[in-house]
Amino acid sequence: MSRSLVGFVFDTLEFAREGRSVSGLVPVSALPRLLELLEGTAENALECAISGRQGQDGSWLSLTVSGQFDLTCQRCLGSMPFAIALETELQVIAPGQPWPDEELEDGALRLGADAIAADAAQLLTDLIEEEVLLAVPIAPKHDTDCAPLARGDDKQAASPFAMLAQLKKH
């Protein structure tokens, strides 16, 4: 049984320097900005893990998030399952430390890496929500099986947009 990470607050710099790690579950309902984009999947939970690392190249946090929730298809307004599996490296920038360049010395872009300002009381779910929102498509659409409001199932009825579209047909 995984622990819940809701309410987990930590000192990002200390966490990285001490090489700490923590993992557990974050229910989608604890991520309000994400929840706004979703269809009836608030009971879903995301598996999350974060670990710290201190190296010559600075203080780092590795964050992984995986799980599934339903987005709203922007073509048919039906629900659309979306699986997330993100893995990101966050460089923790201490006060007074220069912000890193966007590019590595060899000119290659540092893909999947981001920098955050050190925070002595960082709410973990804020970090997770930020990264998950970046990974969610802005206008998700079904690849296949996209039938405009053909099915009158419960999930569609629960969406105010779907209900509005249904009303307009009459």
Ligand SMILES: [Zn+2]
């Ligand atoms: Zn669709």
